[in-house]
Amino acid sequence: MFIVKYIKEVWSAIKSLLIGMRRTGYYFTHHKEIITQQYPDNRDTLNLPERFKGEVVMPHDEKNEHRCTGCTACELACPNGTIKVITKFDISPEGKKKKAIDKLVYHLELCTMCNLCVIACPSDAIVMAQTFEHSVFDRSKLTKILNNPGSKIMDGVE
Amino acid sequence: MFEVYDLSFMWSLSNITQTINSWLNQTFSPTWALIFEMVIVGICVISLFAILGLVLVLMERKVSAWMQIRLGPNRVGPKGMLQSFADTLKLLVKEGLTPNGADKFLFNLAPFIAMIVAMLLMAPIAFARDFKMWDMNIGVLYVTAVSSISVISILMAGWASNNKYSLMGAMRSGAQIVSYELSAGLAILSIVVLTGSLNLNDIIQSQANGWWIFKGHIPVLISFVIFIIAVTAETNRAPFDLAEAESELTAGFHTEYSGMKFALFFLAEYVNVFIVCAIGATLFLGGWMPFHIGNWQGFNHIMDYIPSSIWFFGKTFFLIFLIMWFRWTFPRLRIDQLLNLEWKYLLPISMFNIILVTAMAILGWHF
Ligand code: SF4
Numbered sequence: 254m255f256i257v258k259y260i261k262e263v264w265s266a267i268k269s270l271l272i273g274m275r276r277t278g279y280y281f282t283h284h285k286e287i288i289t290q291q292y293p294d295n296r297d298t299l300n301l302p303e304r305f306k307g308e309v310v311m312p313h314d315e316k317n318e319h320r321c322t323g324c325t326a327c328e329l330a331c332p333n334g335t336i337k338v339i340t341k342f343d344i345s346p347e348g349k350k351k352k353a354i355d356k357l358v359y360h361l362e363l364c365t366m367c368n369l370c371v372i373a374c375p376s377d378a379i380v381m382a383q384t385f386e387h388s389v390f391d392r393s394k395l396t397k398i399l400n401n402p403g404s405k406i407m408d409g410v411e
Numbered sequence: 412m413f414e415v416y417d418l419s420f421m422w423s424l425s426n427i428t429q430t431i432n433s434w435l436n437q438t439f440s441p442t443w444a445l446i447f448e449m450v451i452v453g454i455c456v457i458s459l460f461a462i463l464g465l466v467l468v469l470m471e472r473k474v475s476a477w478m479q480i481r482l483g484p485n486r487v488g489p490k491g492m493l494q495s496f497a498d499t500l501k502l503l504v505k506e507g508l509t510p511n512g513a514d515k516f517l518f519n520l521a522p523f524i525a526m527i528v529a530m531l532l533m534a535p536i537a538f539a540r541d542f543k544m545w546d547m548n549i550g551v552l553y554v555t556a557v558s559s560i561s562v563i564s565i566l567m568a569g570w571a572s573n574n575k576y577s578l579m580g581a582m583r584s585g586a587q588i589v590s591y592e593l594s595a596g597l598a599i600l601s602i603v604v605l606t607g608s609l610n611l612n613d614i615i616q617s618q619a620n621g622w623w624i625f626k627g628h629i630p631v632l633i634s635f636v637i638f639i640i641a642v643t644a645e646t647n648r649a650p651f652d653l654a655e656a657e658s659e660l661t662a663g664f665h666t667e668y669s670g671m672k673f674a675l676f677f678l679a680e681y682v683n684v685f686i687v688c689a690i691g692a693t694l695f696l697g698g699w700m701p702f703h704i705g706n707w708q709g710f711n712h713i714m715d716y717i718p719s720s721i722w723f724f725g726k727t728f729f730l731i732f733l734i735m736w737f738r739w740t741f742p743r744l745r746i747d748q749l750l751n752l753e754w755k756y757l758l759p760i761s762m763f764n765i766i767l768v769t770a771m772a773i774l775g776w777h778f
């Protein structure tokens with residue numbers, strides 16, 4: 254019946270509004286939930302959320318080896334042209350030619366921290382770091398080379 | 412009805428006003444005494460406005476921050492208490508710009524009309540026992556009539572700015588205030604029916620043995636809910652802030668305003684919130700009347716120890732908090748949803764409700 258539907262509608266509207274108010278009321282009374290970081294004051298004890306993205310880095314192990322094969326998938330995935338993969342050819346001990354990276358150039362000033370390159374990388378060579386204090390006085394310092402000088406590709410990564 | 416004694420009579424506000432009144436009348440001629448009293452009242456109102464602006468803005472920012480799991484202002488002064496002073500200072504030193512294409516006279520007049528309406532609305536409100544500016548026998552009518560003038564200041568600001576955002580915001584606000592006034596009026600009317608008086612003082616006195624929200628059963632509760640929804644819409648606050656609607660109209664009717672003229676609109680909004688909450692507290696929660704239960708003399712006497720002004724401001728601020736809670740919880744309505752809510756839901760319900768209340772009043776079903 255029309256009138257029953259009408260009353261039901263009003264009732265469900267009131268109920269859903271009250272549910273919303275209960276949530277904000279909970280936050281209002283529970284100050285422990287506050288997520289604001291008072292940044293410069295708590296610089297040493299900063300507690301960043303797990304998914305916070307600061308910049309793209311390439312982890313190296315203790316033998317100065319990384320996992321990048323130079324496949325340029327990250328370069329293709331990046332919407333801003335932030336990454337430039339410069340490849341070279343290594344001569345393997347058996348005398349075969351093998352593609353490897355010379356430099357992986359990363360323009361921090363162009364990066365929007367969208368994470369697409371990390372997702373695109375087939376060998377998990379790059380990750381997002383949580384460092385975020387990036388201001389410098391010279392713009393050229395923002396162009397970074399992600400692989401360490403003299404680094405090699407890890408054994409077993411194709 | 413029984414007589415209520417203010418046990419802290421020495422310090423009651425009515426006593427202070429009486430002392431000042433008799434002193435002025437002894438020292439000066441009655442005309443001069445009246446003029447002096449008017450000046451004192453004017454100064455009191457303006458300082459109340461200033462304090463309200465500072466307190467409410469800070470309160471809103473803190474409440475919103477906590478509801479959104481943020482910290483809110485916490486740098487200026489202890490725990491950010493002086494933040495609104497800093498904001499006021501900033502607004503004071505800013506340039507008050509008037510756009511070239513604007514209608515200069517109306518543009519500069521509009522903020523003052525908004526303020527004057529807010530000031531006029533203060534007149535019949537009883538802030539404490541026997542402490543009000545004007546004891547008028549048609550207080551309720553006066554409040555409903557004067558509060559609708561505020562739409563003129565908004566329309567004026569929107570029109571004079573010569574800006575389509577402003578005009579659109581003003582038009583929306585006009586449609587909104589005109590329609591929500593109906594249900595606010597009917598909600599107020601239900602209390603008038605129960606008390607049989609338009610005098611705010613009589614309404615407060617009738618709640619000496621319990622506030623209407625408790626005495627009036629479910630119909631008054633419904634009126635109260637409708638009243639709160641309607642006044643939230645009338646003061647143009649979220650979820651009914653279509654007149655401003657930051658994401659659609661930049662700032663609506665006050666897009667072109669800056670500096671102190673903007674501050675006046677801002678202040679008028681907060682003062683209006685205070686006033687409608689004060690009226691809501693007066694009608695439904697007993698105004699300055701302490702919490703009384705029927706004829707429990709002992710309990711009622713204990714409650715009388717708390718000064719009446721604290722009761723009044725406590726209830727008003729409770730309602731203000733409620734309205735802020737709405738603002739930071741609910742998303743904004745679309746214009747069609749807004750009008751649907753009023754014409755298809757609030758108005759029929761409040762019309763039906765007023766019949767119920769009338770029946771209740773005639774049959775004497777309330778306490
Ligand atoms: S995070 Fe996004 S913008 Fe930055 S380098 Fe990777 S793909 Fe490019």
Ligand code: SF4
Pocket residue numbers: 320321322323324325326327328338373374375376377378379
């Ligand atoms: S970082 Fe990953 S995607 Fe980019 S070139 Fe190296 S292996 Fe390929």
